[in-house]
Amino acid sequence: MTTTPPDAHLIDDEHNPELIKAKIVSETARINWLELQKFYAAGSVITVEPQLDLVEVAFAFSLDNKTAVADWLASGAVNRTSEQQATLWYQQQAQLWAVVISPWVLVQDKPSANTLN
Secondary structure (H helix, E strand, O other): OOOOOOHHHHHHHHOHHHHHHHHHHHHHHEHHHHHHHHHHHOOOOOEEEOOOOOOHHHHHHHHHOHHHHHHHHHOEEEEEHHHHHHHHHHOOEEEEEEEOOOOOOEEOOOOOOOOOO
């Protein structure tokens, strides 16, 4: 007779794409650029261009999907945050979407759904 370990469901959860995406969504929030300064100084901030889905990019990072990440890097749609961009966000005191996929903080300058243009 075989028995299932009491935490066996946790192993399945870690490999379940829907649960991983749900976790990423729950950890994605708007944050002021000023609060991200220390992460930028450490070289940990990655900018995701607005045409991409931040959750999908974070999901690819979390799975270490080298092909997708390499394609985005090559196209410039995902890149380390430049000094010029950081300065602009600092001056604007910008609110950005952000999610941590350790060791990275992925950020996206995209208006929230309830923001009027």
